[in-house]
Amino acid sequence: MSATETALRSAAEEQRPVVATVPGRVRGVHDDDVYVFRGIPYAAPPVGALRFRGPRPPEPWDGIRDATSFGRIAPQPIQVFPGAQPRQMSEDCLTVNVYTPELGAADLPVMVWIHGGAYYVGSSADPLYDGSRLARRGVVVVTFNYRIGPLGYLDLSSFSTADDVFESNVGQRDQLAALAWVRENIREFGGSPDRVTLFGESSGAGAVTTMLATPSAEGLLHGAIAQSSPVGSVYSPETARIAAERFLGRLDITQDAVHRLRLLPAGSLIEACSRLIVDTSALEPGTIPVAPVVDGDLVPEYPLTAMARGGALHVPLVIGSNRNEAMLFRLLRSPIVPNSSKAVQLMVERLGTPEALALPSEYRGYPRLHPALSLATDAAFRMPTVWAASAHSKYAPTWAYEFDFAPPLMKAARLGAMHGAELPHVFGAPVPRVLSLGARASGRRLTDRMQSRWVSFAEVGDPNPIRMSPVWPRYDTQSRLTYVFDTKDRVVSDPQGDLRRAWGDGIIAFR
Template identity: 80%
Template structure:
């Protein structure tokens, strides 16, 4: 079967629909208003000689493959997240999940989700990312697993030899492979390969903004939504090599013996990487040793720089951040984002430039904890968002937002609109205990508005559904109109402009 022959086989079988993909038949389930297909391979298992290499096409299969349950997730540290449960891990994890309200050639808009997790945790199986309710609004939702941590975002390419090649950015290459699968197969699931919106949160949003600076993504993506993108967390090959050297030291592997990494158990690699991440975050706040790399090939330029020069994909973009991002990392005691006064001060000192050293003067009360956390939020998420919106808006339609909503008890606790707080509204996957904390009806109405905005953008390239108010104007560097999601949505011109001016227009980031 050719790549363009993905077709619906069993439309008449409502409860167990069967679809033909380019590599074989898959059987899903139908529940409520949505069909769901899970665990469909989009690439071969990246094991043995394929570890640390670009993904290859999966083998075709005979018969009908069961696609009613999630596949195993990418190897990662065992961590507990609200609403999730431990799942079996395996390097054989490169699979997609499809949620759709219609099967066959319906031409629906497609939304492809990249999960977050600081490039080293997370999966598409997290209940928070269940695409059923979003799909019921009239789009095909695709989620997928990709390689993370040392297997996906540790750059060992500088240790390659003629006999043994290690590639950079293999996690990003997995994402490209998933997008290629969507192009070749999504018609049979009701979607249009010509209306694909790539969206993600946190490192998933960082992957989105990096994909916008990836020339080979041209034609695979037609719109982008970046929710809390650490767009500046993309590093040089020299920085990546230093991280790789420290990783090898933790495994007691000499650079000349790097080939041994193909034979070590994945668990050993994950443990060494986890220690490296913790140590790096403590010693070098604001950096993470596993992240996309400007390799001159897949990613030829820093995403923010590419946007400034008009070299990024000139596609419509929705981009934003949450008002109190750093509070989640404070709550979880996670060093990934600096969340103590000492760590924030060390981050500023490490940036080192006169412009960076002047930034704290704009935060009244600094270095006390609250202003320090506001600075950390701005450094990691808000200012990269502003820089990206400012740059991209010169070349393509751009809309900026800020998410400010938090139930009353969450606000009273001092947590506010933390990192990831918008996710339950985008997917309508509310955790009951969080919803019960107050403002249930206001939260539900906000969910309906966010979903309508996201679906409108996916459908027509504009987040303004007919008749919805307030009108969300495009972002430009004169007005800097920003849509604020809250109990009552509003449009604000240049929110906290005084702090934006303290940071300036030049990109301040670790490289």
């Protein structure tokens, strides 16, 4: 590189925005009216003796740290998607990314995103989660990585000794550390630490609803949005212990030699966990071995129980599900949600109660595939969402929604509004042309409406922007008014009320 090129590069770097965080200064980029900072450590690398332990504060650094590239993602099974570039994985993955329209004392609302992926895949580097488009609407968007799979959501705490501690809910502890980082640093990025909305989808939404039942999260979030949350997929210590024992068996490690888990390569743990997930889904459809656990410490009780008794955080909540959630799992042949008539029937039999065994008769055409998939959707997402909305609405402002929008091609393929279908509209991400044929204009309008409502909620704790109709009413157990996102939005009282009544007030017990 010539002296002139070196000088020009140095001058360009000097023009990039620099922000002072508590551990040290970071330099990002200014991209089309949005300031972007990527890969900022919010905790120390959880490696060596810190594997399976809660996060520790990041080490301070001197000088200016480059924050123009995403950090490495959490170890996970390799996901191969057409055109996608594989990202480097590492246990040293605890980083945040910030997208903001202003720097300094702007006091903007903050939206903190928890990515999904069934608690064992996914990262904040997914292009779908680019926060730039939301940030241009006047909010600071924060995304982050956290430990997943066996390193974050396999509970080994029952094997702890005085000399060798394994902590519970490590992934949730990472998320708390990220929220603490936001509280301590977000003012420098233009955000207000007193207006933080936590939002997520799928297992990310499950982490959100679990956070509502986490007392130590008090004061770190002031609103929550849960998109397709598996609210009920939080397990007992006994269930978690069984999963951990099976995991050790996969690795031929005895219970008195659990310390060996700190010495194995992360890849060996990921491989064993992947096999465990497949085995568990076959033996116990509807459950996965990596998920939050009621540990009596960080999570003292089941989120639905905490909500029902008024013990959850009393913050405003937007919560909803998609009409055809289970179709994605059928399409991908993913075992995470039962997606065949046989698997759904096994799930029902596992529930075992007379009420559960009577449920299939409420789904017309069962055991044909599509009625069975509707039952799976309700078991995994819709009914837990209804129960959560019903409970939380008695103590804090709550808004419920159902996402029903599907372009003609998706309808023709009988996929409908499947799991994750709302994500491009929340983030304003481009939808492949072939998937949006016949609905490009209506899809863009839906994106504008969803983003407007999400941003309004972040700004004032109410998803009703001025002059937007129809008005989205609060949810209560009398009218059960639910907002339906579709080509033309509408408000419906108690959608699929007959099925809701058939399910009752909580007969799922995968604990």
